[in-house]
Amino acid sequence: MEVSLVLLVVAVLFVARAVKFVPQQHAWVVERMGKFHATLLPGANFLVPFIDRVAYRHSLKEVPLDVPSQVCITRDNTQLTVDGILYFQVTDPMRASYGSSNYITAVTQLAQTSLRSVIGKLELDKTFEERDIINAQVVAAIDEAALNWGVKVLRYEIKDLTPPKEILHAMQSQITAEREKRALIAASEGRRQEQINIATGEREAAIARSEGEKQAVVNKAQGEAAAISAVAEATAGAIARIAEAIEKPGGHSAVQLKVAEEALQAFGKVADKSKATLIVPSNMTEVSTLISSAMAMVRGPAA
Known part of the structure; x- marks a missing residue:
């Protein structure tokens, strides 16, 4: 009885160590006698008990990684506090296991150094205008090195760019001055357009008055000519009728x-x-x- 119970326990342990169920979007790295043997895919997998062991477990999902904030110096020697977030995915479980002792730390450090390098090539104003370019250059720099670690960097996003308080105050003053300048220009353009409209209206009114006076003179002359013509025609008619009456x-x-x-x-x-x-x-x-x-x-x- 005791022997049977021991055999049952050994059998259970044997099955437990021989059969492995890998979850979806995961990959397990198996070592056989301390050497890489295979990568277990999602589903049921069989191992040789006491010889094979699962050395590493990796998630194949996209992972968001918060990159700690750091101080970067721009091309015009201005300090910026920059923090961001990095999205990566394990594409090669074997390299992710043996390419680096800690690929997450490696990716984080590389993201920080790449960001400092990219920011150092730009002036302060450009850092605010060209975030997309900065993100793309950081991704390109990390992705090239991360291939040896079995990691694919998908994208990098800058969460915040914080200049010193003095620079921020100067930028706000510049923005205020620029807006006041635009307001003054808009007001002057409005006054200029108003003067143009007034002058155009006066000119059109003067032309209209002169055209009216001209038409009035023409109408008067035409009326007098018509009156004279009518009187002449009436006189001629009267004389003709008198002449006809005399002949009777x-x-x-x-x-x-x-x-x-x-x-x-x-x-x-x-x-x-x-x-x-x-x-x-x-x-x-x-x-x-x-x-x-x-x-x-x-x-x-x-x-």
């Missing part, structure tokens, strides 16, 4: 009567004004004698 029977008699009537009226006006003696011919039917008497009356006072 009795027309000449009517004309003589009208002339005599006008002459009598003229005589009456002259007598009232001159208070002179008027000699009227006995034969009033003679228009010529009447007109001659009127002419003699007119000439009498002058003599």
